Amino acid sequence: xASASSPSSSTDDGNDINTCKLQFYKEISSHANNSxxxxxxxxxxxxxxxxxxxxxxxxxxxxLKLTKKNDEFSDGIIKYFVQLDELFGIIKEAHITIDHRGIxxxxxxxxxxxxxxxxxxxxxxxxxxxxxKRKRSMPKSATKxxxxxxxxxxxxxxGQVDLVDMQLCPDGPYKLIVNYQDHFTKxxxxxxxxxxxxxxxxxxxxxxxxxxxxxxxxxxxxxxEFVAKIIQELVDMWSGVKIVHGRARYPQSQGSVERxxxxxxxxxxxxxxxxxxxxxxxxxxxxxxxxxSCHHRVLQHSPYSVLFGHEPNVGLASISLxxxxxxxxxxxxxxxxxxxxxxxDQNTHDQDQNVEQTHENETNDADQQINDEPVNDDLIETxxxxxxxxxRASKNRQDACEDDLNDGDNVLVPVPYVDRGSADARNVFxxxxxxxxxxxxxxxxxxxxxxxxxxxxxxxxxxxxxxxxEGVPMxxxxxxxxxxxxxxxxxxxxx
Numbered sequence: 001x002a003s004a005s006s007p008s009s010s011t012d013d014g015n016d017i018n019t020c021k022l023q024f025y026k027e028i029s030s031h032a033n034n035s036x037x038x039x040x041x042x043x044x045x046x047x048x049x050x051x052x053x054x055x056x057x058x059x060x061x062x063x064l065k066l067t068k069k070n071d072e073f074s075d076g077i078i079k080y081f082v083q084l085d086e087l088f089g090i091i092k093e094a095h096i097t098i099d100h101r102g103i104x105x106x107x108x109x110x111x112x113x114x115x116x117x118x119x120x121x122x123x124x125x126x127x128x129x130x131x132x133k134r135k136r137s138m139p140k141s142a143t144k145x146x147x148x149x150x151x152x153x154x155x156x157x158x159g160q161v162d163l164v165d166m167q168l169c170p171d172g173p174y175k176l177i178v179n180y181q182d183h184f185t186k187x188x189x190x191x192x193x194x195x196x197x198x199x200x201x202x203x204x205x206x207x208x209x210x211x212x213x214x215x216x217x218x219x220x221x222x223x224x225e226f227v228a229k230i231i232q233e234l235v236d237m238w239s240g241v242k243i244v245h246g247r248a249r250y251p252q253s254q255g256s257v258e259r260x261x262x263x264x265x266x267x268x269x270x271x272x273x274x275x276x277x278x279x280x281x282x283x284x285x286x287x288x289x290x291x292x293s294c295h296h297r298v299l300q301h302s303p304y305s306v307l308f309g310h311e312p313n314v315g316l317a318s319i320s321l322x323x324x325x326x327x328x329x330x331x332x333x334x335x336x337x338x339x340x341x342x343x344x345d346q347n348t349h350d351q352d353q354n355v356e357q358t359h360e361n362e363t364n365d366a367d368q369q370i371n372d373e374p375v376n377d378d379l380i381e382t383x384x385x386x387x388x389x390x391x392r393a394s395k396n397r398q399d400a401c402e403d404d405l406n407d408g409d410n411v412l413v414p415v416p417y418v419d420r421g422s423a424d425a426r427n428v429f430x431x432x433x434x435x436x437x438x439x440x441x442x443x444x445x446x447x448x449x450x451x452x453x454x455x456x457x458x459x460x461x462x463x464x465x466x467x468x469x470e471g472v473p474m475x476x477x478x479x480x481x482x483x484x485x486x487x488x489x490x491x492x493x494x495x
Contacts, residue, residue, distance in 0.1 A: 020128045021088050023464050027124050028087070067115075079115045090114060091125045096274075099267050099290045100131050108295045112311070127463025131273070133412060134425035135266055136462070155307065158183040158246065159215030161205065161230065163196060163222065164261050168421040169272075171281045178204050181260055182215070186296055187303040188260060190288045192281040198226065202233030209234075209241075219246025221258075263291060269423035280423060405440065407432050408469055410461040413442065413453065430458070431467045443472030 056067045058078070066081040082090055094109040103123050110117045126132055152158045164177040176193035178201055189212075191204040209215075220227045227245040234241055267290060271283040292304045293312050304312045312318075316326035316335075329335050405411065412427035420426070430442035430449065439452035445467065 020464075020466055023128060023466075024088050024125055025084075027464070028084070028121065077112070079111075079113055081116050082114050087117070087121065088125065091117065091122055095122075095125065095129065097290075098294050099270050099287070100129065100135065101290075101294050102126070102132075104297075105295050128466050129463075130429055130466055131270055133410070133461045133463070134427050134429050135270070136412065136427065152184040155182060155184050156213050156215045158217045158219065161201065161218060161220050161227070162261060163193070163201075164264055164422070166268075166280070166422045169278070169280070169423045171279055174281045177264065177284065179261060179264060180205060180208050182212070182307075185303050185306045186260075186299060187212075187292055187307045188264075188288065190264065190284045190291075192284060198229035199233050202230045202237065205230065206234060206237055209238075214241055214243060216244065217246050218243050260291075265422055267291060269425055272423050273425070405432060405435070405455070405460060407435060408465065410465050410467055411440070411442065411458045412461050413449075413458045429461065429467060431465075431469055431472060433469055433472065443469065445471065445473075447473050 058065045058067055067078050091106065091110060095106045098105050098109050103119065103126055106126065107117070107119050107122045110122065160181045160183055162179050162181075164179055165175075166177055167175045171192070173194045174192040176196060178191045178193050179188055180191075181188040189208050191207075193200055193204070218227055218231060220230075224245055231243050231245060234243065264287060267287040268280050268283060271287060272278060272280055275283065277283070289312070293302050295302055296306075299306055302311060316329065319326075325338055329338065409432050411430050411432060413430055414427050415424065428444060428449075430444050432440050433443045433448060434441040436452060439454060440458065441452050442449045442458070
């Protein structure tokens with residue numbers, strides 16, 4: 001259960017959101033035009049479009065919603081056109097739903113229910129997101145070792161079990177997380193652990209395997225001996241089960257799992273900051289759901305949809321109903337009334353269900369054959385991708401060297417890995433308070449940092465300015481020195 005925030009912090013958060021919202025609409029308005037192809041729908045233009053026969057109109061609770069025509073629904077889901085004054089809230093809701101997972105994933109989440117939202121609008125919104133700025137990594141060298149990835153051809157052909165170290169941010173007795181991932185679908189399951197013993201890990205895997213089934217091969221980057229002990233514990237608890245442990249591999253070949261572990265730590269850190277709670281063991285369920293629901297760049301689908309054949313549902317929030325309607329619904333009768341559905345007799349429903357069962361089974365078999373086509377992981381590290389990555393990294397380094405930092409600019413101070421907890425943000429989000437002899441005095445939402453920082457110890461935050469000098473409390477600097485409790489090591493920038 002997340003702890004309640006104080007009234008002052010709630011007020012500050014509300015002011016920050018209003019500032020970001022005003023800046024967002026200011027930028028949107030500067031690019032607006034009167035073209036018929038303009039995707040921005042003001043309230044007046046929205047009313048005009050309702051009268052055109054080129055669109056379909058649905059009446060929800062007395063409010064007319066503009067949609068595509070029925071023959072344009074490729075996936076059978078009704079998608080709405082967004083009004084300009086609703087744009088910020090819709091993008092914000094989708095971005096938080098996927099836990100700040102970037103531009104591409106946010107746009108895909110918005111496109112599930114809405115039509116006229118563009119990548120440029122999503123990019124503009126994310127440029128002002130402070131949480132995304134904290135999670136941003138510093139530009140790195142584009143040099144990367146290309147290793148042939150591990151290939152799996154079916155669900156449960158190979159499973160990967162690894163431990164995520166949370167000892168720097170313990171939740172009571174829980175200090176570790178067991179991460180089990182199916183190698184083919186990338187579907188992962190997370191469970192909190194108290195110890196690193198094979199017995200406790202095997203007990204958690206037993207619960208997972210009795211739901212999803214048992215993999216043929218079980219591997220881990222913790223070594224063969226550790227996996228052998230886990231398998232032996234599983235055999236002792238479940239007679240008749242047979243699993244082989246995977247061959248020893250270099251850590252670089254486990255890239256998929258290493259990326260998964262880093263994603264998990266970042267998602268947990270975001271959950272902790274947004275819910276103001278250190279009980280990350282309670283948030284693991286939501287982190288697991290967000291991880292499996294997010295678009296995967298290799299699969300081109302979410303792990304959930306690859307495993308189950310459809311995107312995950314979140315009750316009425318997943319269907320094409322405005323939030324203003326389903327927020328007030330409680331009973332099935334109210335839902336039928338709002339959707340103007342005929343009342344269904346239970347006996348008739350049961351008969352229709354039996355008649356349609358055979359057809360559904362045939363359809364599911366056909367869909368299963370499509371979903372079971374193997375995904376070729378050999379395309380992960382191609383020479384084209386590496387070339388683009390090298391050019392992008394080179395441009396980022398060049399842009400960083402050309403940054404001109406002034407008073408009032410937002411910057412990020414990297415937190416050294418050894419001084420950072422497992423769920424802590426990579427950077428401290430600051431604003432430049434003063435520049436003195438090419439040294440920078442920085443302030444945060446908690447106060448002014450002690451001392452001055454050089455150019456090599458920070459880098460400029462992308463996007464619009466969201467933290468201003470006026471928003472920094474003027475208190476005793478020594479208090480914030482104790483609060484920060486780390487020294488930022490110099491980071492050499494290459495030009």
